[in-house]
Amino acid sequence: MKKALVSVMAALGLAGCVTVPGGGNQPVNGQVIVQNGDPQRVAVCVGLTHVDSEAYGGWDGKCPGCDVDAKGLCKLLTDNGFSTTLILEGKATWRNFKQAVYKASAGLKPGGLMMITMSGHGGQMPDDNGDEPSGQDSTLCMWDGQVRDDEFLRMIQRIPVGTRLVLINDQCHSEGNFKTVWRQVKRGVTFGAAGKKMAVPMIRGKRDVDIQIIQFAECREANYSYGSGTGGTWTQNLLKTYKPELTWRKWFDAAKGIMPSQQVPVWTEYGGVTEQFINGPVLK
Numbered sequence: 001m002k003k004a005l006v007s008v009m010a011a012l013g014l015a016g017c018v019t020v021p022g023g024g025n026q027p028v029n030g031q032v033i034v035q036n037g038d039p040q041r042v043a044v045c046v047g048l049t050h051v052d053s054e055a056y057g058g059w060d061g062k063c064p065g066c067d068v069d070a071k072g073l074c075k076l077l078t079d080n081g082f083s084t085t086l087i088l089e090g091k092a093t094w095r096n097f098k099q100a101v102y103k104a105s106a107g108l109k110p111g112g113l114m115m116i117t118m119s120g121h122g123g124q125m126p127d128d129n130g131d132e133p134s135g136q137d138s139t140l141c142m143w144d145g146q147v148r149d150d151e152f153l154r155m156i157q158r159i160p161v162g163t164r165l166v167l168i169n170d171q172c173h174s175e176g177n178f179k180t181v182w183r184q185v186k187r188g189v190t191f192g193a194a195g196k197k198m199a200v201p202m203i204r205g206k207r208d209v210d211i212q213i214i215q216f217a218e219c220r221e222a223n224y225s226y227g228s229g230t231g232g233t234w235t236q237n238l239l240k241t242y243k244p245e246l247t248w249r250k251w252f253d254a255a256k257g258i259m260p261s262q263q264v265p266v267w268t269e270y271g272g273v274t275e276q277f278i279n280g281p282v283l284k
Contacts, residue, residue: 030090030143032100033074037083040112041283042104044085045074046092048120048143055145061121065227069119069170069235076239077115080283092120093144098155110162113284119232122171122225138177138221152178159211164277166248167215170232172224174217175266212277215268216252226263234265247279 047070051061067088074086085100105114121141125148139146156178159165167178218225218234226233234255241254249267256265269278 030092031086031088032091032096033084033086035078035084035086037078038081039083039107040109041081042083042085042108042113043074043077043115043117044087044097044100044104045070045077045115045117046087046097046120047071048089048092048141050089051121051141052090052143055143056141061141063121063227064229065231066119066170068229068231069227070117072231072239073117073119073168073235076242077283080244082115082283090143092142094142094147094151095144097142101155102158105159105163108160108163110160112160112163113166114159114163115166115168117168117170117235119170119235122169122173122177124173138173140171140177149177153209156211156213157209161210164212165214167213167217168235168238169215170218170225170227170235172219173221174215174219174225175221175223176215176217176268177221178213178215209271212271212273213269214248214273214277215266216255217266217268218263220264220266223264226260233259233263242282244282246282248282249278251282 047067048061049063049066051059053060070086070088074084078084083104085104087096087100101114101116108114118140123139123141123146124136125139125146126136137148137150139148140152141147156165169177171177216234216238218232227236230236237255237258238251241258242251243254246254252265252267259265
């Protein structure tokens with residue numbers, strides 16, 4: 001999608017990936033592919049190069065390369081022994097996505113690892129329950145409509161207690177789009193409205209989140225993501241820099257180090273994330 005289309009999307013209350021010329025992939029048919037591996041290391045990978053125009057007021061959300069991202073990350077994880085579920089295009093409804101996450105995570109024991117990767121559009125819409133300092137809810141643009149961060153939080157809350165979750169989001173407005181709106185100050189990083197430090201709970205809901213969460217967000221909450229028909233810049237840099245000897249933090253830093261200046265990936269964490277997790281071997 002050309003950058004000029006951002007204003008059109010804004011009129012719909014949306015914002016999504018911004019693509020530049022390059023590559024020529026066409027949208028693929030919706031599909032779900034499940035591959036079995038280690039039941040304690042599971043992944044759900046989602047890619048949407050377009051959305052159902054009937055659910056978005058006539059906008060089809062063309063976003064070339066997102067299927068390339070999803071397939072690339074799914075292959076990396078499958079090759080490293082994960083049990084994976086790949087969901088593309090018309091199959092990437094909110095219902096199908098939730099069911100895939102619930103099914104994949106159902107057997108996880110404390111210490112088990114789940115990865116959720118998403119490449120597609122992200123948006124913002126007016127906060128509907130007063131819990132956002134910015135006045136905006138972040139959204140995931142699924143095939144059949146936008147999903148508020150509040151709904152994503154409720155899904156995460158059903159992942160088994162004591163497990164670890166890594167989110168890779170190659171979407172606009174992706175920082176904290178799993179509901180990290182009230183941010184703690186951790187390891188000298190400052191977050192919050194107007195850059196103010198906030199030492200209050202990150203996630204507020206019916207109950208706290210009792211899993212460790214690390215997010216590799218493609219961009220800051222107010223910013224856009226970029227890519228082309230050959231894939232999103234963030235995802236492709238993650239694939240390019242992956243090495244089995246890296247830790248989670250070093251993998252993030254390696255990919256961030258080769259990002260263009262207009263894109264600033266964000267490391268976000270919640271749930272009492274331990275140094276052992278952060279500095280442990282990637283994909284383990």
